[in-house]
Amino acid sequence: MTRxxxxxxxxxxxxxTTIVLCTFIGPAGFGFVSTASGAADIIxxxxxxxxxxxxxxxxxxxxxxxxxxxxxxxxxxxPYILGTSSGGALGASLAIVFFGGLFVPVFxxxxxxxxxxxxxxxxxxxGVISVExxxxxxxxxxxxxxxxxxxxxxxxxxxxxxxxxxLMGGFWNASPADAVLSACILIPAGLxxxxxxxxxxxxxxxxxxxxxxGIDAARARWTVLGGSTLLVAGAVSIAGSIGFxxxxxxxxxxxxxxxxxxxxxxxxxxxxxILLVISDxxxxxxxxxxxxGIITAFIGAPFFIWLIWQRGEVT
Amino acid sequence: xxxRDRISAENLHAGYGTQDIVKAVSCSFAPGTFTGIxxxxxxxxxxxxxxxxxxxxxxxxLELDGKAVSDHTPTELGMxxxxxxxDEARPFSYTVMQVVLMARYxxxxxxxxxxxxxxxxxxxxxxxxxxxxxxxxxxxxxxxGEWQRVLIARALAQDTKVLLxxxxxxxxxxxxxxxxxxxxxxxxxxxxxxxGVFHDLNLAALYCDRLIMIQNxxxxxxxxxxxxxxxxxxxxxxxxxxxxxxxxxxxxxxxxPVKTQNGxxxxxxxxxxxxxxxxxxxxxxxxxxxxxxxxxxxxxxxxTDSDYLTATALEIPCIPVLPxxxxxxxALEKLRTMLAKADKIVLSVHPVGTGNLPVLQxxxxxxxxxxxxxxxxxxxxxxxxxxxxxxxxxxxxLRTAGAYTATSYEEIVAFLRADALRKPQR
Numbered sequence: 138m139t140r141x142x143x144x145x146x147x148x149x150x151x152x153x154t155t156i157v158l159c160t161f162i163g164p165a166g167f168g169f170v171s172t173a174s175g176a177a178d179i180i181x182x183x184x185x186x187x188x189x190x191x192x193x194x195x196x197x198x199x200x201x202x203x204x205x206x207x208x209x210x211x212x213x214x215x216p217y218i219l220g221t222s223s224g225g226a227l228g229a230s231l232a233i234v235f236f237g238g239l240f241v242p243v244f245x246x247x248x249x250x251x252x253x254x255x256x257x258x259x260x261x262x263x264g265v266i267s268v269e270x271x272x273x274x275x276x277x278x279x280x281x282x283x284x285x286x287x288x289x290x291x292x293x294x295x296x297x298x299x300x301x302x303x304l305m306g307g308f309w310n311a312s313p314a315d316a317v318l319s320a321c322i323l324i325p326a327g328l329x330x331x332x333x334x335x336x337x338x339x340x341x342x343x344x345x346x347x348x349x350x351g352i353d354a355a356r357a358r359w360t361v362l363g364g365s366t367l368l369v370a371g372a373v374s375i376a377g378s379i380g381f382x383x384x385x386x387x388x389x390x391x392x393x394x395x396x397x398x399x400x401x402x403x404x405x406x407x408x409x410x411i412l413l414v415i416s417d418x419x420x421x422x423x424x425x426x427x428x429x430g431i432i433t434a435f436i437g438a439p440f441f442i443w444l445i446w447q448r449g450e451v452t
Numbered sequence: 453x454x455x456r457d458r459i460s461a462e463n464l465h466a467g468y469g470t471q472d473i474v475k476a477v478s479c480s481f482a483p484g485t486f487t488g489i490x491x492x493x494x495x496x497x498x499x500x501x502x503x504x505x506x507x508x509x510x511x512x513x514l515e516l517d518g519k520a521v522s523d524h525t526p527t528e529l530g531m532x533x534x535x536x537x538x539d540e541a542r543p544f545s546y547t548v549m550q551v552v553l554m555a556r557y558x559x560x561x562x563x564x565x566x567x568x569x570x571x572x573x574x575x576x577x578x579x580x581x582x583x584x585x586x587x588x589x590x591x592x593x594x595x596x597g598e599w600q601r602v603l604i605a606r607a608l609a610q611d612t613k614v615l616l617x618x619x620x621x622x623x624x625x626x627x628x629x630x631x632x633x634x635x636x637x638x639x640x641x642x643x644x645x646x647x648g649v650f651h652d653l654n655l656a657a658l659y660c661d662r663l664i665m666i667q668n669x670x671x672x673x674x675x676x677x678x679x680x681x682x683x684x685x686x687x688x689x690x691x692x693x694x695x696x697x698x699x700x701x702x703x704x705x706x707x708x709p710v711k712t713q714n715g716x717x718x719x720x721x722x723x724x725x726x727x728x729x730x731x732x733x734x735x736x737x738x739x740x741x742x743x744x745x746x747x748x749x750x751x752x753x754x755x756t757d758s759d760y761l762t763a764t765a766l767e768i769p770c771i772p773v774l775p776x777x778x779x780x781x782x783a784l785e786k787l788r789t790m791l792a793k794a795d796k797i798v799l800s801v802h803p804v805g806t807g808n809l810p811v812l813q814x815x816x817x818x819x820x821x822x823x824x825x826x827x828x829x830x831x832x833x834x835x836x837x838x839x840x841x842x843x844x845x846x847x848x849x850l851r852t853a854g855a856y857t858a859t860s861y862e863e864i865v866a867f868l869r870a871d872a873l874r875k876p877q878r
Contacts, residue, residue, distance in 0.1 A: 207544075212543060343540060345535075346540055351558025352526060353526040396545055396550075
């Protein structure tokens with residue numbers, strides 16, 4: 138498509154602008170050129186890591202969402218569909234309730250990965266598995282883990298607040314290490330999924346079709362799931378389960394550029410990043426740092442409804 | 453198995469889970485052949501096709517170009533086998549062009565851009581299937597028939613030596629059906645091996661040079677359409693009554709379903725009825741009675757008589773004789789034996805000359821209570837007499853002796869039914 142290149146260039150410019158602008162916006166209210174004491178500290182060690190972490194996490198979620206939607210042949214799929222978010226939530230809740238909030242990201246990451254592994258092994262038990270089985274197993278495991286999280290909330294006592302905030306997702310504690318870590322996950326996994334673009338295209342018409350077109354469908358499926366799991370587990374461990382970014386961004390991108398995943402994946406990096414950075418800046422600047430998941434859902438859900446209303450069909 | 457075969461299967465088993473749907477199928481397909489796989493619903497046709505395209509696991513030996521299918525890489529298979537599914541999910545709004553270009557994935561490197569020849573192959577496929585005008589449309593806006601043609605275009609653009617088609621014309625209208633199947637015929641003639649699952653037996657017979665009939669996952673017939681599509685095999689495999697014939701225009705076998713004998717416990721189905729007719733007067737009657745489930749037999753019929761053609765097509769026994777000649781004595785003797793076995797005799801009033809007058813004389817020897825004369829309303833015997841009054845006399849004699857006269861087919865059946873219901877009480 139001829140508009141692909143200009144749109145990608147515009148999105149790249151928008152992404153850089155967003156990162157720069159949002160780094161200079163915040164409750165402390167520094168201007169672009171500020172000599173106030175501590176300004177450099179706040180911008181360099183608090184805002185910039187947070188903005189970058191939000192960008193990379195948003196990008197990760199959007200890319201994983203696009204991959205999941207193609208793999209499951211379902212535009213309503215989101216990155217958490219196989220239980221990553223409830224697994225992460227369970228890990229984080231266990232850390233909060235039993236370890237006094239130590240190692241929450243590590244536990245969340247382990248929880249997310251364990252959830253996926255359980256889903257894979259249950260769905261793959263018979264050798265041949267279909268994406269439908271995978272999807273249903275994911276939903277079942279999610280519900281089960283959510284039940285345990287609910288139980289932990291019920292017995293958590295004073296920690297309820299902490300768990301609930303974690304569940305809604307946010308970047309309060311984003312450190313430079315988080316920014317680096319999320320980039321280190323996004324770059325290889327994002328590249329992997331980008332290279333899987335045409336496999337994703339074929340898979341989105343069905344695994345059998347993909348096989349008939351000469352694609353190793355089983356290997357492609359596991360590669361896509363593996364890459365997405367890394368992205369989502371990383372995102373969940375850094376920022377909790379932030380909703381809607383992974384669902385809505387692929388739709389925005391497909392509206393702009395069509396459904397070819399070789400284009401959708403890179404564009405999702407930009408759109409997901411921009412969306413989450415703006416949402417996070419809004420909450421930390423104007424909403425006394427509410428969980429950013431509230432903002433994304435608040436913007437994302439009406440946007441999604443508008444999208445369905447406008448198009449009358451999915452992209 | 454010869455080295456020349458594109459695909460050969462030996463003792464092939466395939467299915468879903470633990471159950472085999474396809475059992476012990478052995479067959480091979482040479483280059484340049486168009487084979488139809490036929491069989492009733494649920495017989496395993498599509499499963500067999502999917503086993504050939506290795507998307508479902510199979511047991512036994514399956515070779516492509518003399519090499520086990522499992523030894524081919526997915527890319528090699530993508531270049532060797534094209535598959536047209538019955539339908540395909542369309543969750544995203546790809547353009548027709550994007551979907552058809554996917555056919556070239558197997559021939560290009562992962563990020564390698566497409567070459568001009570890839571595009572020209574796709575445009576050729578568009579032209580062959582008549583979807584060129586749809587190239588920029590979203591696939592979600594296509595009708596079922598348009599989408600099916602796009603799927604066929606994609607398989608063509610794959611440029612494979614084998615094409616597997618799963619009911620490729622199920623969504624197509626008449627003209628597109630013949631366009632697509634003629635295209636497949638041409639491809640077969642240019643050396644492509646085509647294997648298609650067909651629901652429509654006439655289409656299969658018209659375009660395929662070989663048919664494989666499947667029942668319960670096993671091959672029950674394999675050969676040219678004329679040998680596979682026999683009424684006996686169709687009855688055995690489909691449980692349906694058909695008549696087959698060689699189409700005068702195409703020279704190919706074709707078949708027509710006839711009303712299934714829905715015995716529904718009616719006493720009629722046990723009844724033997726002999727129809728005596730001539731000059732085409734009995735054709736409709738035989739069809740009507742056979743359709744009611746009666747065991748019908750016919751009388752002496754000249755081989756040029758349309759009644760004779762109807763009787764043969766319906767597999768109704770009759771006594772064929774040469775046209776325009778005296779009925780030989782042995783034919784009359786045979787008629788006597790047949791009449792003796794029949795429960796009822798329906799005499800369809802027909803033109804009688806000196807040639808066929810002896811038939812009426814044979815009838816005069818029968819018990820008139822077993823005879824029903826069918827005289828269409830408003831007609832009289834005289835208009836059927838070409839024997840200078842002898843025929844009128846013969847017809848009248850039968851009636852006065854006590855034969856029942858009916859003016860419509862319904863009346864005949866009502867009479868037969870009443871008689872059949874009386875019988876068991878005797």
